[in-house]
Amino acid sequence: MSARKRKTRHDDGETGYNFAYLDEQTKRMIRRCILKAVAVPGYQVPFGSREMPLPYGWGTGGIQVTASIIGRNDMLKVIDQGSDDTTNAVSIRAFFAKTADVATTEETSKASVIQTRHRIPERKLRADQILVYQVPIPEPLRFLEPRETECRKVHAYSEYGVMQVKLYEDIARYGRITTAYAYPVRVDDRYIMDPSPIPKFDNPKMDNSPALQLFGAGREKRIYAIPPYTTVHSLDFEDHPFDVETWDEPCGLCGATDSFLDEIILDDQGGRMFACSDSNFCTARRADGHTGQFAEDPIEESRKGEPAHV
Amino acid sequence: MSDDDVLLQVDGVCKNFGEIRACDNVSFELWPGEVLGIVGESGSGKTTLLNCLAGRTEPDSGLISYTNRRGEASDIFAMFEPERRMLARTDWGFVHQNPRDGLRLDITAGGNIGERLMMVGARHYGNIRGEAETWMNRVELELGRIDSLPRTFSGGMQQRLQIARNLVSGPRLIFMDEPTGGLDVSVQARLLDLLRELVRELNVAVVIVTHDLAVARLLSDRLMVMRHGAVVESGLTDQVLDDPQHAYSQLLVSSILQV
Amino acid sequence: MYVAVKGGETAIENAHQLLAEERRGDPDVAEIELTQIDEQLGLAVDRVMTEGSLYDRRLAALAVKQARGDVIEAVFLLRAYRTTLPRFGASEPIDTARMEIRRRISATFKDLPGGQILGPTFDYTHRLIDFDLAEPSDDAPEAPLAETPVNDAMPRVNELLESEGLLERAAPPEDDPEPFDLTREPMSFPAGRDQHLQNLARGDEGFLLALGYSTQRGFGRNHPFAGEIRMGEVAVEFVPEELGFAVELGDITVSECQMVTQFTGSKEAPPQFTQGYGLAFGFCERKTMAMALVDRALRAEEFGEAVEYPAQDSEFVLYHSDNVEAQGFVSHLKLPHYVDFQAELTLVRRLRADYEQAHRQEAAE
Ligand SMILES: Nc1ncnc2c1ncn2[C@@H]1O[C@H](COP(=O)(O)OP(=O)(O)OP(=O)(O)O)[C@@H](O)[C@H]1O
Ligand SMILES: [Mg+2]
Ligand SMILES: [Zn+2]
Numbered sequence: 001m002s003a004r005k006r007k008t009r010h011d012d013g014e015t016g017y018n019f020a021y022l023d024e025q026t027k028r029m030i031r032r033c034i035l036k037a038v039a040v041p042g043y044q045v046p047f048g049s050r051e052m053p054l055p056y057g058w059g060t061g062g063i064q065v066t067a068s069i070i071g072r073n074d075m076l077k078v079i080d081q082g083s084d085d086t087t088n089a090v091s092i093r094a095f096f097a098k099t100a101d102v103a104t105t106e107e108t109s110k111a112s113v114i115q116t117r118h119r120i121p122e123r124k125l126r127a128d129q130i131l132v133y134q135v136p137i138p139e140p141l142r143f144l145e146p147r148e149t150e151c152r153k154v155h156a157y158s159e160y161g162v163m164q165v166k167l168y169e170d171i172a173r174y175g176r177i178t179t180a181y182a183y184p185v186r187v188d189d190r191y192i193m194d195p196s197p198i199p200k201f202d203n204p205k206m207d208n209s210p211a212l213q214l215f216g217a218g219r220e221k222r223i224y225a226i227p228p229y230t231t232v233h234s235l236d237f238e239d240h241p242f243d244v245e246t247w248d249e250p251c252g253l254c255g256a257t258d259s260f261l262d263e264i265i266l267d268d269q270g271g272r273m274f275a276c277s278d279s280n281f282c283t284a285r286r287a288d289g290h291t292g293q294f295a296e297d298p299i300e301e302s303r304k305g306e307p308a309h310v
Numbered sequence: 311m312s313d314d315d316v317l318l319q320v321d322g323v324c325k326n327f328g329e330i331r332a333c334d335n336v337s338f339e340l341w342p343g344e345v346l347g348i349v350g351e352s353g354s355g356k357t358t359l360l361n362c363l364a365g366r367t368e369p370d371s372g373l374i375s376y377t378n379r380r381g382e383a384s385d386i387f388a389m390f391e392p393e394r395r396m397l398a399r400t401d402w403g404f405v406h407q408n409p410r411d412g413l414r415l416d417i418t419a420g421g422n423i424g425e426r427l428m429m430v431g432a433r434h435y436g437n438i439r440g441e442a443e444t445w446m447n448r449v450e451l452e453l454g455r456i457d458s459l460p461r462t463f464s465g466g467m468q469q470r471l472q473i474a475r476n477l478v479s480g481p482r483l484i485f486m487d488e489p490t491g492g493l494d495v496s497v498q499a500r501l502l503d504l505l506r507e508l509v510r511e512l513n514v515a516v517v518i519v520t521h522d523l524a525v526a527r528l529l530s531d532r533l534m535v536m537r538h539g540a541v542v543e544s545g546l547t548d549q550v551l552d553d554p555q556h557a558y559s560q561l562l563v564s565s566i567l568q569v
Numbered sequence: 570m571y572v573a574v575k576g577g578e579t580a581i582e583n584a585h586q587l588l589a590e591e592r593r594g595d596p597d598v599a600e601i602e603l604t605q606i607d608e609q610l611g612l613a614v615d616r617v618m619t620e621g622s623l624y625d626r627r628l629a630a631l632a633v634k635q636a637r638g639d640v641i642e643a644v645f646l647l648r649a650y651r652t653t654l655p656r657f658g659a660s661e662p663i664d665t666a667r668m669e670i671r672r673r674i675s676a677t678f679k680d681l682p683g684g685q686i687l688g689p690t691f692d693y694t695h696r697l698i699d700f701d702l703a704e705p706s707d708d709a710p711e712a713p714l715a716e717t718p719v720n721d722a723m724p725r726v727n728e729l730l731e732s733e734g735l736l737e738r739a740a741p742p743e744d745d746p747e748p749f750d751l752t753r754e755p756m757s758f759p760a761g762r763d764q765h766l767q768n769l770a771r772g773d774e775g776f777l778l779a780l781g782y783s784t785q786r787g788f789g790r791n792h793p794f795a796g797e798i799r800m801g802e803v804a805v806e807f808v809p810e811e812l813g814f815a816v817e818l819g820d821i822t823v824s825e826c827q828m829v830t831q832f833t834g835s836k837e838a839p840p841q842f843t844q845g846y847g848l849a850f851g852f853c854e855r856k857t858m859a860m861a862l863v864d865r866a867l868r869a870e871e872f873g874e875a876v877e878y879p880a881q882d883s884e885f886v887l888y889h890s891d892n893v894e895a896q897g898f899v900s901h902l903k904l905p906h907y908v909d910f911q912a913e914l915t916l917v918r919r920l921r922a923d924y925e926q927a928h929r930q931e932a933a934e
Contacts, residue, residue: 017653046755053649056897058904081908088904090577118908136901148884149758157392161399161429165414165421168428171435172418172457175923180912199912219894221755237435245915262911277908 020067020100026050030068030223034214037225042187043155044138049221059092059117060218062134066096066115069130069214076104077111082119082260082277089117106280118181120202122259122281125211127228133196135217138224140184140194160192163235171240180245186233187226200234201244201260207232251276252294254285315377317342317483317515318363323372325358325539332358333369334539342482343513347530347547349520349562355539356519357487363517364404364485365394376401379482399429403476407488409468412475413460419446419471420456426479445474449504466497470504477508484509486518490525502528523563527551535559592637606630615822615851616640620892621647622752622771624821624850641773645893652752661806661815665825665848668801670719672852675726676795677829683723688800689852726797727827727844736829736842760883765867766860770848772890774856780880781862789866789878793845796829800852824849828861832872843872 018024026048033047052060070076076096080089084106092115093104105111108121117134125131141151144162154160163184170178183200187193195206196215206213206226213226226232236242250257252264252273259281261274273294276282286295318340325333332355340346348356361367363374365386377383378401386394398404406412413422423442424432432438439456446453449470460468469489476484489505490498506529509516520526526533527547534544535556543556554560593600607614607630617629621644629647636642672688675681687693730736748763751771756764769777784791802822806815828845845865847857866880879885889895 021653023653023655046757048753048755051648051652051752051893055645055900056894057899057901058897060897081905085577086905087577087581090581094578094581117904118906136898146884148756148888157395159392159395159429161425164428164433165417165425168424168435168438169417169421172420172439174920176919178916178920180916181909197906197909199908201912219898236433237438238433239436245912247915260908260911262907263914277911 017099020070022067027068033223037223038227041227041230042191042193044222044224047223049218056219059134061216062115062132065132065214065216070113074102074112075110076102077114080117083279108280118197120205122278127210129211131211131213133215135196135215138194138217138220138222140192184235188230203234249274252292254282254290255292317377319375321373323362323369325369331539336541340515343515345516345530347518347526347533349526350536354536360485360487360519399426400479401482403481403484405472405486405489407491409472412472415461418457422475423478445478449474466493483515488520603630606633615853617643619849619853620644623647623651641892641896648893663803668803670723670801672800675797683720739844768887769860773892776890777859777863781859784862784866784880789881791865792831794829796827798826800824822851824852824854824857826857826861830865
């Protein structure tokens with residue numbers, strides 16, 4: 001295949017591809033879409049999504065956004081489910097390390113660009129950081145109205161009553177709103193937006209955030225954005241206000257009581273513990289001396305000596 | 311606006327489907343609170359006209375002008391689409407012959423009634439539900455069925471739900487296409503009574519299409535007889551039914567009386 | 570540490586190595602060569618080129634090899650490579666009327682100028698496993714040459730009908746605008762026929778086959794006849810700006826299907842036959858037939874037919890035909906979803922608690 005390698009590259013990498021994989025034309029096109037998205041907060045901008053060497057649904061939208069905004073001096077963090085260590089996060093980080101040769105980090109505070117799937121870091125983001133979300137289904141109305149043509153009218157005319165009807169139905173049937181993740185929000189009092197499948201626990205972090213938030217959906221070919229310091233309201237009723245999940249226990253490792261916890265099954269006798277989903281947040285707390293009930297880390301203990309599974 | 315302003319001004323409306331003249335130069339005026347019946351044989355253009363009036367089908371020519379609550383009259387097809395869609399779910403209502411066309415079948419009865427309220431910004435669950443309950447009562451649906459899906463309702467119940475869903479926004483004008491069409495005679499009678507009460511009480515204007523002259527007599531103040539897309543006779547309901555002038559109206563009235 | 574799939578980096582690395590090992594298989598068995606794939610599994614190569622939207626036999630063969638024979642994976646590889654290629658320009662439209670025919674059949678006329686040419690078809694083979702093929706053989710099969718060469722003038726069946734006005738004319742839209750390009754622009758609706766055809770050409774053969782089949786079974790019936798199917802070589806020409814005239818870049822093999830379907834006419838138009846069109850790289854006849862059926866079904870609205878069935882529904886077909894998109898989104902379910910699942914778990918526990926409380930209350934009352 002060497003004979004077929006592109007000759008147009010103008011990078012110093014070894015890969016035979018342009019810096020951050022995409023060619024400059026494509027990046028410019030994507031950046032124009034990002035600018036439009038920032039100018040119209042929460043509006044889904046169609047873009048000419050390219051076929052990426054990673055499968056659709058595995059973050060191709062986020063990757064294209066990151067590839068278009070990342071520069072040589074950036075510090076990239078990639079998380080999946082809050083963790084830097086999950087396979088897909090590792091794979092995407094490796095992709096950028098290889099095609100863009102950028103420095104990567106696991107520390108939220110050190111990153112300038114954070115690409116995420118399904119979580120917002122617990123640590124408050126700053127104005128000099130950009131959060132890039134991977135989005136599977138950008139259309140918040142999709143499951144109420146499968147037709148794209150009609151959805152676009154609903155957005156254009158702000159005819160969002162049907163969204164509220166869905167919440168009404170939840171309460172009528174279950175006594176509470178039963179959307180647990182991908183909880184719809186209204187951005188800047190205009191567009192209703194799908195925040196990607198983050199748990200609703202993370203919704204309040206989007207509101208008035210100093211960091212720029214960009215959303216990329218590769219397969220569905222949409223980009224949208226929440227500019228810094230923008231109002232993001234989670235849909236609700238006055239008498240059934242939006243609320244977030246709470247846990248009865250703190251993190252078993254760092255003792256945190258204000259983070260999103262994952263449930264970890266310890267054995268088949270019903271033994272379980274809860275631990276921060278944001279692995280970097282938890283590690284940092286433990287480094288600061290916080291400990292939880294399972295601080296000696298039973299899982300790591302039990303896994304010691306096991307071969308890495310493939 | 312005052313009651314002196316005409317609510318709907320219809321001028322020379324024409325609509326063709328290929329060679330078929332479904333509406334042929336129809337003109338009339340509708341006043342606030344007035345009930346206008348449209349009768350005529352099958353295929354005479356009643357539904358087509360109703361769809362034009364309600365902004366659902368654009369006529370080939372002619373003018374349909376609606377006077378809003380502020381007394382401003384405007385051509386409904388010249389207005390911006392969202393404006394027309396807004397009118398359609400606030401000021402107007404549309405009761406379909408088949409309630410399945412006018413209901414959300416996978417949404418509970420309460421949700422169906424509450425939708426219009428939420429469409430215009432209601433965000434208090436308790437209030438929305440309260441309104442839904444009030445309307446369930448008014449159209450004589452059992453309160454216990456408020457969380458049931460419409461597909462578990464009988465035809466008559468579905469029709470009453472459709473009516474409630476339309477009236478909840480306090481519309482000024484309702485379009486009805488054979489609202490008692492597919493129903494059993496006794497159910498029909500009860501529904502007609504209900505409609506008559508509600509219409510009087512709410513002082514809402516109605517354009518009702520029917521081929522049933524009894525329905526027309528019971529509900530409408532004025533009557534228009536259509537044939538081949540054109541209005542062949544119009545006037546006060548009793549006048550038209552008791553003393554039809556046009557040969558076709560005479561035929562229509564006599565054919566019914568013979569039955 | 571506390572992640573569902575642990576040991577990310579090393580595990581991935583090891584998995585890749587295991588994959589490479591399994592792909593190679595038993596090292597005592599000779600490694601397959603690209604020329605072998607190209608020559609002897611040529612139809613797989615054709616399909617990968619068609620759905621991968623890239624005409625390059627050797628690269629497609631390599632993709633098939635790398636994908637261990639998984640055609641959809643190979644299509645994906647080719648597509649991902651394709652996006653990185655610089656675009657020099659667009660070639661002139663190929664002219665299939667000037668095809669060097671290797672196969673040409675029509676189901677609408679028994680005999681026609683140029684004749685029926687069967688070519689290398691499976692059609693009349695009995696599908697009996699040929700055990701002779703189990704072992705390599707030294708004598709290569711050889712087909713006899715026709716006594717007369719294929720006719721130079723090979724008129725299209727459809728043109729015969731068109732000239733009589735019996736068939737709608739297949740003409741480009743007025744002022745012949747640049748066709749839509751799905752590889753550069755997002756889908757947009759209502760979609761024109763150019764967008765339909767490009768999408769179908771790239772679309773998954775299995776998906777289109779099932780949809781096409783569904784139209785034959787009454788889910789959007791349109792009475793099709795295979796007007797003409799042809800396969801052979803066509804020249805690709807390009808007009809470099811600096812030259813201003815077309816130069817030939819080479820030949821490619823394509824298959825084409827023109828489906829003729831009944832149309833009873835309307836107020837505006839007399840009864841006439843209408844067309845569905847299919848085109849694919851290489852010899853992908855089944856794909857072109859399915860494509861032509863679906864193309865015609867998608868034109869329902871244009872002919873005032875009710876849009877009732879999946880094959881007629883433009884949004885449905887266009888959004889779900891692409892196997893690279895589909896396989897990605899289906900396979901992404903393998904990615905960890907435990908944050909979402911945790912959120913649901915917490916919710917279901919709360920709902921159950923609500924439920925139990927309500928029932929306890931009821932019992933107490
Ligand atoms: N979408 C359409 N396309 C073509 N012709 C139509 C269409 N809609 C209505 N027509 C024709 O227009 C004429 C009037 O139809 P319309 O439905 O308005 O009649 P109607 O008076 O409501 O009849 P009915 O009492 O049977 O409901 C009929 O000839 C009908 O066939
Ligand atoms: Mg009718
Ligand atoms: Zn922790």
